[in-house]
Amino acid sequence: MSETVNDWAAYQLSAQSNLRDPQANVNGNLSLNPHYAQVGLNAGVYGQSRSYGATVRGGLVGHAGGVTFSAAPVQDTFGIVKVGDVAGVKISTPSGPAWTNFDGQAVMPSLPPYADSRVELVTRTLPRNVDIRNGFKSLRVGRGSVSTLNFDVLKVSRMLLTVTLPDGTELPKGTALYDAKDNFVTAAGDHGMVFLPNGEQARTLHAQVDGTRCAVDVRPSGKASADEYYEAADVVCKPQ
8 A cells, every 4th residue: 555645745555474474574664755855764564573764865055045955865957946035835846846945945956957947836835925926937057057046926915895885885886996196096896895906005095986085094904814815804985
């Protein structure tokens, strides 16, 4: 029996016996990939004998940006990837997956020389409050070279407001909201919902409803979670 459970772990179990020797031989292996090294654990029972073993495999690279661990041995042609300062981002590389460390850096342990290489971020592993401009890069390198790739990321604070009027009714769908300089910002959706893709700053927006001008105070909490796509809040469009 064997199974790859996820990116972190895989296991293998086996047992065998025969008619001449009724004692079973049992063997088990556990492979762990805690992102910065590969760990192997094994144990076996052979009649009256017991065996145990452990291995650790990986690499360590010192470079201009610091020291970074690799889950696989580093070859003569390799690279460093930087994804802002975002940790735990999975990266698809020609030599297999890699993950960024606490400083947003990861090692591509091997790159094929004189051939096109694809390096791509697995965007579902990015925190919810991070946007990426381009999650794909291609490069061609010479043998013995060390390449550096930077992926630009932007941490954002999105807000989803439920806007009502002073009488408790919802802000009408399609109502336009403007900033203090009368620049269009967004429009209300169903049920008075207003989405702000960049809501990290406190500000006041205004709208016209039935010829009456009202103001919406946007006050982010400053506690946006990396696990939340947006911060939700209920606000009232107050007459001006």
